[in-house]
Amino acid sequence: MRRVLLAMVLASASLGAVGCSEFHYYDIDVTFDTSSGQFAGINEVSTVQVMRMLVSGADNADFQIGPNANGLPLVTGAHLGVFEFSTFADSGQLTFTAMAFDDATSNPACLTGQGMKTVEASSTITNTVMLTVNKTAVGCVP
Amino acid sequence: MSTLAPPRQWTLSAAVAIALTVTMTVISLPRVAHADLGDEPSSKSSDKSQVEDNDKPKDQSLLEKKPADAAVQQQAAPSAPFYENWKFWAIAGVVLAGVVALGFGVYYTSHAANGGDVRPCAMDFQGRCFGEGH
Numbered sequence: 001m002r003r004v005l006l007a008m009v010l011a012s013a014s015l016g017a018v019g020c021s022e023f024h025y026y027d028i029d030v031t032f033d034t035s036s037g038q039f040a041g042i043n044e045v046s047t048v049q050v051m052r053m054l055v056s057g058a059d060n061a062d063f064q065i066g067p068n069a070n071g072l073p074l075v076t077g078a079h080l081g082v083f084e085f086s087t088f089a090d091s092g093q094l095t096f097t098a099m100a101f102d103d104a105t106s107n108p109a110c111l112t113g114q115g116m117k118t119v120e121a122s123s124t125i126t127n128t129v130m131l132t133v134n135k136t137a138v139g140c141v142p
Numbered sequence: 143m144s145t146l147a148p149p150r151q152w153t154l155s156a157a158v159a160i161a162l163t164v165t166m167t168v169i170s171l172p173r174v175a176h177a178d179l180g181d182e183p184s185s186k187s188s189d190k191s192q193v194e195d196n197d198k199p200k201d202q203s204l205l206e207k208k209p210a211d212a213a214v215q216q217q218a219a220p221s222a223p224f225y226e227n228w229k230f231w232a233i234a235g236v237v238l239a240g241v242v243a244l245g246f247g248v249y250y251t252s253h254a255a256n257g258g259d260v261r262p263c264a265m266d267f268q269g270r271c272f273g274e275g276h
Contacts, residue, residue: 059273
């Protein structure tokens, strides 16, 4: 009987040692800056065909949307919408960098806009992050 | 003129002799069948007429079966195959169910420890869901 109890205690301890992971979601709400000196309204925002999002810090990722998918290119307004990033990280910092390209590839020469946001990772399940993409270069579309 | 002896004529005496032979044979058959090797001799006649068996022990406890004799007899008896024993199938079923339950338990515990299922991507995100679980 003692051996059975000891085995159960060891099994519980080993499960506890494994630890539990929990998903945390970062909803990055992306908007193009159309203020003065930035993107010239929908005419210029609609030239963005590809966006690349880099995540660094407590977690790392590199993903891309478009062309002609995931809401790109925009046809109205300057609000792209939400990128949702799921991670197990619940401490440290997470830096999100959005890059906009006015080309069907993520050719660096066609990088026309960029935005960055750093947030503290926490145990909160869903975290909303507002990120604005600013005009940074002419890009490939004259 | 033939030199061969003439065929014997069957007489009444020959017929009687054959009939007696058949009758004696038929009558004696049941007695031979009764005189089987397994028949027990009658106790009354043997006790009185036969010479006393000096090898037969007087102590009746020596003639009784010992536990060892029963064990040897049990071992000598043909045993049924293990798969015809219901206990074998009961134990096998319990072991199999335990293994399956353990497998599911380990899987679900591991899955839960790794965060479980990621939440589905919202429709208005238009497939822009990335990271762990995607």
